[in-house]
Amino acid sequence: MHTQVVVLNDSLKRESGQKVHHANIQASKAVADIIRTTLGPRSMLKMLLDASGGIVVTNDGNAILRELDIAHPAAKSMIELSRTQDEEVGDGTTSVIVLAGEMLHVAEAFIDKKYHPTVICRAYNKALEDAVAVLDKIAMTIDVNDRGTMLSLVKSCIGTKFTSQFGDLIANVLIYFYNLNFKDLAIDATTTVGVDLGQGLREVDIKKYIKVEKVPGSQLEESRVLKGVMFNKDVVAPGKMRRKIVNPRIILLDCPLEYKKGENQTNAELVKEEDWELLLKMEEEYIENICSQILKFKPDLVITEKGLSDLATHYLSKAGVSAIRRLRKTDNNRIAKACGAVIVNRPDELQESDVGTAAGLFEVKKIGDEFFSFIVDCQDPKACTVLLRGASKDLLNEVERNLQDAMAVARNILKNPKLVPGGGATELTVSATLKQKSSSVEGIEKWPYEAAAIAFEAIPRTLAQNCGVNVIRKMTELQGLIQHANGENAWTGIDGNTGEISDMKERKIWDAYNVKAQTFKTAIEAACMLLRIDDIVSGIKKKQAPGAGPSKPQVETEADADGEQILPD
Template structure:
């Protein structure tokens, strides 16, 4: 017998294992199984629904180790949740897919999926087969995406001010909104510095986001180069270097060790002196090899002892040690240098070049970081975030990630739609209109359900802003239908106008399309699962 179960035999002597807690599980089939899935997915959706929009509430997540994270980023909330139910985990993966592909809209996609499943449950109660519901939702999603293409506006990426307005929309619901424009400008400048307009692509590997506690959010800066959380290996080495030639090494300043399993015994003073002299000669040889190439700064992946450090100071060769693998790669890309694994392979043409290398000091904390600027490859940039504590720095990183992704998406596809629920209401009207055209078929019911589900986003935005949700959405929907104006949405910030174009609340077309497609695909997947061995807790969400 074990902690997990016990061994038993049947009447023929064949052994089988009885799993512990088997009596607490139940097998669900058919419509009951689908409704169990919907219940679990709705539980997850309801948790993040209150975080939607600029007035959305934050969630405090406490890990098993006691680490506290405060955020309203949908992907982060779901990632840190303890979810047991298999279908509820699918919603977590859905949010992660949206985050990986688009970077923004992670809360909205989960809220939309939850709303679609809620509508599907009502259709199941009417006796409509799950596959017919899924097919109807697919057709309605195509109709909504076609409508998005119709109402989308072209957006000139060359205009920096336009990009800043889009980034500000993304950051409007984040903790950094007190430095709204500053962070938007940083995100735009970072992306445009590394963007390739011809290929319409952005290499995110060239954008490094570094954070340091202390200071204010307003102290956040964009550095056209690389910031390394290290300082010079010796306090007497110069703090500022100009016209720098960097030797980037993955070999330590240490004498070679004997490649043998046998011990090296030193039994006399003479032998010790010989060994010490050999080590000193090797240290000098290594330093001279580096100096001979013309290098005036060494970036080393490994450490080196005090003797080597002192010799480097004597030979006037500044050095930085214990620089991590990803950082050393970014330095090599930025400076145009080659990573060298052996001193003997180091040559002048493998050195990196930078106009300025300096140490940054931080107030009373005396923390130091190394800034490498005016690099040969000016495309590598670093965003250096400051904040009062670790939580603010981490949330600022997540916020900037969303803004960077949105600007990248605009470089790829420059079309936009308008936020505040405006595009969802427009799509809801288009889908409802299509439902009226197919009155003779069963698909009209999934179409109308899809239309109602799309209205959940503006309803949640109005509710989270303290407005009367049904009255507000009904009024905006009525005006959109009368005026044929797809820019009308929910005035979450109480500016006095419902026109999202005037408010500059802008979202990428690619992000909105992805939301609808991913949510519909997940709902189809859930509606097709009709058999599950589920835990006793049907929701399985803590």
């Protein structure tokens, strides 16, 4: 019987079997160990250096992993895990890596005992189903219209962040934004793009409607939410134009207020001096015409995304109108949302309804070395700006990252208004319930199922470690309390600030249900995926020595039934 010949090039490397499983588990554990110390309110910070010499100081799991340069494919998939978690729910990026790393760590013993990965994965998936069922059981529904509850929830969710000492400020930013954009948008979700949140609410694109302006200097306590917008621009002619206008009439344009330049092939032949004067006169008449079309509506402020000529500046300043040019498209859209104006493409199409009249004040202020324009005190603005002040750019970047997480938390609660206890209480309850259920699991799946239950304890254990308390004593005490309560007292956990065992409901330490459910699902599914890899094949060519010829393929030959060697064609 003839068999097919296998030809392997020497650039093709292959690893398989147990060696791959151990390598993947070790790589995943290494990634988890990098960010293990960044979990909880007493977490450490990481200082990251990039190739260009920039520095990032943060304890945000996703921000840390994003900066790492890793070659191992399993470690890369762990980093992808954190990015997915950040995109889906915006929080829990550290927890998901720690939990996935622990799930793989406890699976290593079964790999050594020659358990088939499919058996381990089946047990893990069963444990995941039961864990989500426990989450549903202990989840507490809240009223999203209760300002106090929302404030305490956002504060508890960002309590693990570097800027937790400014939790009140960030929470108030969130609540303001929540009231601004969600409360009065009673729009039918079937006719509008967006997620129906019930009670006439719909999801609003945070990135589009809220702008974070970071201005180094002063103290973080001076950060505030503006009922309107600010942008880094000054008026075109500061000496001639007003820098402060109360109740301004605002016109927004998306066209240049200057003479149209000719195309590449334009040729103008001037024979007499009068021809030059005629050209200049045509240009002046054109600009005077478009300025008169704008001034007809008696604006106080004209903002354009394009250029604005000196002559147009002269006509506008003469009429007492302030002007700003070359504004970003995104900023212009935000101004339109805040002051009720409509962005117009041609001055001759302007109408009274296009003029924005909802702004209470236009003002130009100097902050540090730069001028910033403020359009504030708007009536019912649909966009706002958060002005962040702080000692350095690094601090401001970290505050912005924390603010983005907090906004994601508020969005999650609006989508699904359910809470579960924080401080590792949820994981301990899930762990205790799964341990009880493991006795009813039949066959060899029982042991991986029990190991998955123990893996959930990694979160409270890491919290205790980061507090600097005696981990073994605290974990034994906690497990005893939960077993004594027979899994009914789901609100006992570790206070991440003091390391003491406390009632999470009293301390108001909560987590969003969406974040916790996504963490469990992502961690276990990723662990299963990595366990099911039994081959790593690399087709990357080795670097040859200078002058060496192309490598010859290595040919493996096999013998036929008569013992004769088969050679390839």
